[in-house]
Amino acid sequence: MAKPVVSVIIPCSRPVQVKQTLECLARQTCPADMPEIILIGPSCAGLDDLYPVKVSETKTLCSPGKARNIGARAASGTYLLFLDDDCEPAPDWIAENLRALEAPGVGAVGGRIAGKSPGFFARCVDFSRFGFAQTQEARETWVCSASLGVKRQAFETVGGFNEQLHTEEDIDFCFRLWMYGYKTLYQPAIQVLHDHGRTTLLALVSYSYYAGRASGLAVKRLYPHFSRRNKLLTSIPLPWLYLLLILPIATGAALNLIRVNIKTYPQVILYAPFILLAKIASQLGTWRWLTREGKHKAGA
Numbered sequence: 001m002a003k004p005v006v007s008v009i010i011p012c013s014r015p016v017q018v019k020q021t022l023e024c025l026a027r028q029t030c031p032a033d034m035p036e037i038i039l040i041g042p043s044c045a046g047l048d049d050l051y052p053v054k055v056s057e058t059k060t061l062c063s064p065g066k067a068r069n070i071g072a073r074a075a076s077g078t079y080l081l082f083l084d085d086d087c088e089p090a091p092d093w094i095a096e097n098l099r100a101l102e103a104p105g106v107g108a109v110g111g112r113i114a115g116k117s118p119g120f121f122a123r124c125v126d127f128s129r130f131g132f133a134q135t136q137e138a139r140e141t142w143v144c145s146a147s148l149g150v151k152r153q154a155f156e157t158v159g160g161f162n163e164q165l166h167t168e169e170d171i172d173f174c175f176r177l178w179m180y181g182y183k184t185l186y187q188p189a190i191q192v193l194h195d196h197g198r199t200t201l202l203a204l205v206s207y208s209y210y211a212g213r214a215s216g217l218a219v220k221r222l223y224p225h226f227s228r229r230n231k232l233l234t235s236i237p238l239p240w241l242y243l244l245l246i247l248p249i250a251t252g253a254a255l256n257l258i259r260v261n262i263k264t265y266p267q268v269i270l271y272a273p274f275i276l277l278a279k280i281a282s283q284l285g286t287w288r289w290l291t292r293e294g295k296h297k298a299g300a
Contacts, residue, residue: 005034006094007077010085011067012041017195018085022051030094035081038074040067064145065161065169072152072160080155084146087113087192097149100187107154107182108174110143111190112136122199124271128208128278131257136188136264143184145170147192154182167215175223201274208278212285216293239290246287250279 008025012018018039025037037053040062044055056074058067068082081097083089090096093111100109113133115126126134133144145161148170158176161169174184198207220230233249236242254276261268268275 005077006030006036006079006081006098007071007075008035008037008081008083008094009068009071009075010037010039010083011062011064011071012039012044012047012085013061014085015043015047018047019050020088020195021083021085022047022053024088024091024093026051027091028089028094029092030098035094036075036077038071040071040074063163063166063169065165065173066163068145069160069163072155075152078152080150080152082145082148082150083192084194086195086197087146088116088195089147090191090193093147093190093192096187096190100185100190101149101151103183103185105181105183106151106185107177107180108143108148108150108184109187109190110145110149110184111147111186111192112188113144113146113192113194116193116195117197117199119199120271121201121204121274122196124204124274124278125196125198125207126194127257127261127265127268127271128204128254128275128282129211130194131261131275133186134261134265138185138187138189140183141186142171142174143186145173146194147190149190154180157182165218167211168219172219172222175219175226178226204274204278205281208281209285212282213288214285216286216289239287242290243287246280246283250276250283253279253282 038056039047039053040056042058042061044057047053048055054074056070072080079098079101097109113130115122132141154177157180162172165172177184198204217234221234224231224234257275258268258272
């Protein structure tokens with residue numbers, strides 16, 4: 001049997017939702033026998049009876065990075081396409097990933113992660129948490145693992161995802177690709193619909209807070225030299241000082257998201273107060289991460 005050109009790797013924690021993802025993959029414009037599809041997680045049993053997929057069942061829910069690495073080790077494709085189980089890829093998703101990965105020097109590509117719900121607070125989530133993956137303008141930047149294509153050679157060169165990270169493992173992955181001289185490209189022609197289900201003000205605020213608390217400054221501390229923001233945030237020496245700076249930090253982050261998106265979506269101005277609120281919640285989560293880290297060091 002010919003070696004598959006591409007392997008689609010999907011960490012699976014939502015077996016009902018992933019069925020829609022698999023239905024979309026069945027309608028791709030590429031030849032039906034081109035991709036192999038690999039599901040990883042404790043909830044995959046039986047899905048290989050319903051769909052032409054390979055299942056790597058785990059006893060427990062792994063960290064996102066570990067699940068993707070398990071899938072990559074089971075994959076035989078020249079290209080690895082990572083997809084979240086709450087994302088519905090456009091019919092040309094595989095074709096556009098492969099087209100973008102053919103560009104010289106590109107190690108990984110990400111795509112537009114459009115929210116499925118048109119609701120007001122759902123759109124606030126889209127802009128506040130996935131704001132750099134909304135615009136219609138291609139650019140070189142770090143990309144999101146909800147839809148991420150990578151050349152196998154590049155993946156193996158950097159050693160895959162950091163399995164110790166439970167969030168922002170995609171940013172860490174892109175930073176390590178940069179260290180090895182690869183480019184990472186955001187290409188909006190690569191599109192998925194993101195069915196995140198967060199449609200209320202409470203969901204917006206709590207999601208942002210817990211994302212900040214989970215990620216903290218861990219990745220920024222590993223790569224302070226990759227951006228002025230990384231360097232600035234990691235230079236704040238004490239949690240109480242960070243708390244005092246939350247409003248200007250959050251305001252800067254919100255304004256940056258509005259700047260990136262206003263050309264494509266002028267209506268982003270209408271969401272601005274809630275984007276700011278989400279960023280404040282996220283920074284409060286980061287402050288909580290800092291205080292927990294301080295207590296851990298004091299008790300060590």
